[in-house]
Every structure is written in structure tokens, then in C-alpha cells.
Amino acid sequence: MTAPTDTQLIDFVLDEAAMLDALRFEDWLQLFTEDGHYWMPLAHGQTDPRLHASLLYEDKLLLQVRVARLAGARTFSQQPVSRCHHLLQQPRVLARDDAAGIFTCRTSFHYVETRQDTQTLYAGWATHTLVQQAGALRIREKRVDLVNCDAAFGSMQLFM
Numbered sequence: 717m718t719a720p721t722d723t724q725l726i727d728f729v730l731d732e733a734a735m736l737d738a739l740r741f742e743d744w745l746q747l748f749t750e751d752g753h754y755w756m757p758l759a760h761g762q763t764d765p766r767l768h769a770s771l772l773y774e775d776k777l778l779l780q781v782r783v784a785r786l787a788g789a790r791t792f793s794q795q796p797v798s799r800c801h802h803l804l805q806q807p808r809v810l811a812r813d814d815a816a817g818i819f820t821c822r823t824s825f826h827y828v829e830t831r832q833d834t835q836t837l838y839a840g841w842a843t844h845t846l847v848q849q850a851g852a853l854r855i856r857e858k859r860v861d862l863v864n865c866d867a868a869f870g871s872m873q874l875f876m
Contacts (some may be wrong), residue, residue, distance in 0.1 A: 730804065741786055798831040842858060844856040844857075
């Protein structure tokens with residue numbers, strides 16, 4: 717299997733954000749490995765999601781539950797639906813292990829989530845740990861570090 721180029725890794729990260737902005741959550745979920753996680757630390761420099769509280773630490777099953785909830789006809793918090801927009805800086809490839817098929821990208825972002833008259837802005841960094849599986853890139857972990865991770869937050873409906 718040929719290792720992806722840096723450009724292919726960067727395009728994967730950009731395409732993932734575009735998929736979220738288009739509210740294609742079922743397709744987005746398929747980007748994760750079966751052991752994949754979506755992690756949002758509660759503290760700067762947090763190194764372990766299991767030993768410390770996090771804003772979010774969701775495995776693929778919990779992500780599936782959230783995606784199903786967003787699509788549910790009785791999800792009143794989504795009538796009308798929330799929308800989002802990712803504004804990304806150029807992702808950087810931080811590490812690559814071509815032999816193992818493991819790659820790490822980091823992206824600075826501004827993210828806006830809106831529903832009716834409420835618009836909320838978040839800023840931070842997304843770190844993707846990507847792996848090659850069956851000839852395709854998949855997300856093993858997406859870590860979202862918010863600049864103000866220790867602030868009090870309202871309900872985050874979508875995915876950053």
C-alpha cells in the first residue's frame with residue numbers, strides 16, 4: 717500500500733470539515749475507525765482522556781448515538797436544525813510513519829455553530845490521528861483543543 721502524500725492528508729482534513737459543514741454526519745461517521753475517538757479536553761495540555769475529565773470523549777458508538785439523535789424527527793432541539801461553518805488554516809502534517817500507516821495533522825480553526833437567532837464562535841486546534849485501512853484514510857482520533865477549554869459552555873449540538 718502506498719503511503720499518502722502530505723497533500724492527500726491535508727485534503728482529507730479539509731474534506732472532513734466540508735462534510736461537517738454540509739451536515740453529512742452519516743458519511744462523516746464512516747471516516748472513523750471502529751476504535752476511533754472524538755476528544756475535546758477540558759484543560760490545556762491534557763494528555764489522558766481516561767484519567768481526567770473532558771468536555772467530550774466519545775467512541776464510535778457514542779458518535780453513532782449523537783448522529784442518530786441529530787437525524788431524529790423528535791429531536792426538538794434540532795427543529796429547525798443547527799448549522800455550522802469551519803474556517804480552517806492550512807493543516808500541517810506533524811508526523812508520519814509511512815511503514816505503520818499512521819499520520820498526524822494539526823489545524824487551527826474558527827468554528828461557528830448557529831441555530832435560529834443564536835450564533836456561537838469557538839476557536840482552537842484540531843489534531844487528527846489518521847491511519848490507513850483497506851486502502852483508505854480513517855480517523856483514529858480527532859482531538860479538538862479549544863482556546864477557552866476551561867470556560868462554561870452551553871450545549872454544543874454539532875461536531876467541530
